[in-house]
Amino acid sequence: DTGVSQDPRHKITKRGQNVTFRCDPISEHNRLYWYRQTLGQGPEFLTYFQNEAQLEKSRLLSDRFSAERPKGSFSTLEIQRTEQGDSAMYLCASSLDRDGTQYFGPGTRLLVL
Amino acid sequence: QKEVEQDPGPLSVPEGAIVSLNCTYSNSAFQYFMWYRQYSRKGPELLMYTYSSGNKEDGRFTAQVDKSSKYISLFIRDSQPSDSATYLCAMSRSGNTGKLIFGQGTTLQVKP
Numbered sequence: 001d002t003g004v005s006q007d008p009r010h011k012i013t014k015r016g017q018n019v020t021f022r023c024d025p026i027s028e029h030n031r032l033y034w035y036r037q038t039l040g041q042g043p044e045f046l047t048y049f050q051n052e053a054q055l056e057k058s059r060l061l062s063d064r065f066s067a068e069r070p071k072g073s074f075s076t077l078e079i080q081r082t083e084q085g086d087s088a089m090y091l092c093a094s095s096l097d098r099d100g101t102q103y104f105g106p107g108t109r110l111l112v113l
Numbered sequence: 114q115k116e117v118e119q120d121p122g123p124l125s126v127p128e129g130a131i132v133s134l135n136c137t138y139s140n141s142a143f144q145y146f147m148w149y150r151q152y153s154r155k156g157p158e159l160l161m162y163t164y165s166s167g168n169k170e171d172g173r174f175t176a177q178v179d180k181s182s183k184y185i186s187l188f189i190r191d192s193q194p195s196d197s198a199t200y201l202c203a204m205s206r207s208g209n210t211g212k213l214i215f216g217q218g219t220t221l222q223v224k225p
Contacts, residue, residue: 102213
């Protein structure tokens with residue numbers, strides 16, 4: 001399968017714990033995006049990378065959230081001191097520079113108890 | 114007020130019906146318009162991608178953009194039960210940079 005992959009697919013954690021999600025984009029896609037989707041809503045933009053550079057961050061991305069793409073390939077999204085309000089589906093997407101079409105992964109569903 | 118408004122439905126139609134899904138938006142800077150389909154507990158799948166105003170057809174799907182009215186539509190002809198999903202409109206200011214702004218999504222059920 002050459003699509004966007006995300007790991008884990010599901011994560012249950014207790015409030016206050018740290019969690020980390022991984023996204024592997026489509027090979028050769030230099031742009032990588034993170035979105036968050038809550039039940040009954042459309043995805044909301046969190047941040048995006050062009051290669052290893054983080055070019056834009058949403059106001060939704062509080063200080064507890066950090067994203068990295070150290071070698072311009074896979075990316076990680078870490079949430080520190082999780083809160084119940086962080087429960088959501090975290091979606092990753094990738095695209096090429098010359099073509100803005102964003103392809104989404106299956107998402108990581110987070111539940112904070 | 115949200116930048117992109119979409120009626121959440123749910124919308125229920127019989128198999129074979131023509132389905133019309135719509136979004137309105139407020140920001141005239143949007144230039145690129147997309148429709149994604151999302152099955153339950155899955156990631157969004159791109160259906161249609163259009164630039165500026167006009168129509169685009171792909172099989173049973175037709176996307177329309179009316180920038181003067183800030184209104185976009187997706188038509189599904191000969192709807193099938195397998196079309197049952199949530200349909201998300203999305204748009205961006207630029208075709209090759211940055212974030213997509215999504216509507217809330219419309220849930221469609223096609224009954225056999």
